Amino acid sequence: MDRIGVVDTMFARVDMGMDVLDELARRPGYGERFEVLRRTVPGFKDLAVEAKILIEKEGCGIVVALGMAGRAAIDQVCAHQASQGLMAARLMTSTHIIEVFVHENEVDSPEELSRVCSDRARKHARNAYWLLYEPQELTRRAGQGIRQGFADAGPLGA
């Protein structure tokens, strides 16, 4: 059976991993064609190596990595490092790792932030599924200004 990995953090203030698990459970083939492995690490700098371990040692064909960045300036630097780590992990394994990062300063209210987290996590769970099983769904939307967390920007001038 194929495997999809999900890695999230204790640091994040929203349980986005649960959104991904729920979304993947609704995809065709769940439990038959593919199963889902979930791991939790302390913070988002720990995501990349855990994703690599899920790919190399647990045989995951793709991984969804979820993290949340705080409001301080240092949090932005750390998010940059975490993203660079995910990039390196992708390239070292030649495997897609979907980065789902939310920055606390993206929106103003906790309610809105919670909504962004859930929307972004669920849409990227769908993207991960498409990359694995239905790549034509991605190509159909090439250059269409598709977004996660917010409404689609749409094609330019539309």
Added chain:
Amino acid sequence: MDRIGVVDTMFARVDMGMDVLDELARRPGYGERFEVLRRTVPGFKDLAVEAKILIEKEGCGIVVALGMAGRAAIDQVCAHQASQGLMAARLMTSTHIIEVFVHENEVDSPEELSRVCSDRARKHARNAYWLLYEPQELTRRAGQGIRQGFADAGPLGA
């Protein structure tokens, strides 16, 4: 038959992949000496690993990677990460990957942005072809201030 890879994103608001496909289809040897493979990924951070997969698993001799950066500060950081990923993918595969990135804040109007996208995509498609089959065309233009997206800057003092 040789293969040229093209990777673009759902995030971009202009279908630059189509410009590249069209431009490559006009080159000598299309469909005979070389064919074109196209893939679409969610965002530009996913370009590098897909380019690497196209090179390693699909045998592409060169890849054109297309992305668009939004206007927010975080978009610039993400573009930097995406570019660093493409750099690493080039070096890990010893293969050229032509980066075609457009920043929404490069110009003011949607019309102009659309024109920049198309011009840059098409000229870089030509560059990819030259790198593969006519490297002397590049050397002839060494130090000539050649640009993509805008008019050539030309040689200094000219």
Added chain:
Amino acid sequence: MDRIGVVDTMFARVDMGMDVLDELARRPGYGERFEVLRRTVPGFKDLAVEAKILIEKEGCGIVVALGMAGRAAIDQVCAHQASQGLMAARLMTSTHIIEVFVHENEVDSPEELSRVCSDRARKHARNAYWLLYEPQELTRRAGQGIRQGFADAGPLGA
């Protein structure tokens, strides 16, 4: 016997390594299931390679790396490089390395800084232990806004 590595610096102004050693000594299995190796390097740019050596040559299954950044602007750049090194070391060894960095400018008084150092070091020692032996403890706290050095932020809206 399993091995947990601890690396710290002469540069830091608090002996966080000692906190980690003490905390690990209180975990179940200390001296029976696992032992602890400690190394000290000049500054935090030297942490990554020492952590890699502990993993590759000494067989450590996880490493806790401790450093302190000064108040100057250049110290922030150096901390960034040190963190990037730890990220690369993690990925090259497919092994978790828990980064415990404290910035002198996080708090105002020496007393508070000392408290942050000790709290962060001890909580991350616990995290390292969990990653190795009780990963379910981490997953139980997914998305709960867990912090080290300060009080937990808690889940959003709670």
Added chain:
Amino acid sequence: MDRIGVVDTMFARVDMGMDVLDELARRPGYGERFEVLRRTVPGFKDLAVEAKILIEKEGCGIVVALGMAGRAAIDQVCAHQASQGLMAARLMTSTHIIEVFVHENEVDSPEELSRVCSDRARKHARNAYWLLYEPQELTRRAGQGIRQGFADAGPLGA
């Protein structure tokens, strides 16, 4: 016969590659002990992989890589990426790659910029030759404030 590689770009507005070719042709052993291979790529982000190809596939013992950065803020970010790429290429091949980058904003007039380009290219061509055949020439100048493009800064306090 040994080989020295030279890579430059179409983007640059001065033909620095020609300066390097001319300077190397004046060195002892040219055409007998060593020959020179020249390649041109679209922009400076393409330099690193071409340098790596020249080393790995063409057997070059050293490479001179030439690029020019424009005046825009984004040009500085791209130059940073290009330099990081050259750094990675050096380390992956354990071979020296001499970076000759000129920033358009280093000086005011086109005439002065042209002079800087030529001076920097020629002096670094000489450095490449020294690294390969006369390393003692470099050691003799250790800590002497040697510059390329401008006059030497000289030793401190001198």
Added chain:
Amino acid sequence: MDRIGVVDTMFARVDMGMDVLDELARRPGYGERFEVLRRTVPGFKDLAVEAKILIEKEGCGIVVALGMAGRAAIDQVCAHQASQGLMAARLMTSTHIIEVFVHENEVDSPEELSRVCSDRARKHARNAYWLLYEPQELTRRAGQGIRQGFADAGPLGA
């Protein structure tokens, strides 16, 4: 016989390499247990690959890499790249490389800068020796606020 490598630059305005050579010559075992190899490169971006060559091809067990950054903004970016290169070289060789960088803007007068260079170079030469032969000297000073170039900061609150 063991080997310690020393790499410096023509760019630097102080001959820090000489300070390191002198300091190492005073250590026990010089010329019997270990010998010293010195190389000079053009600028600090060339240090990392030369250090890697000294480790891989000349068998150095540790390397001291010395560089000086000028006062311009671009010099800080270059120093960052040079440091990232040294980090990568450490990790690729699993060998310590002691970075001794001095920034011209650290102090005001040439006399003071010269003193900082010499002090930092000599103390790091000692650190390199300790890493190789007397690691317990480093551990004894863990968390003690040890500095090179300036007086020790000392432990917090002391």
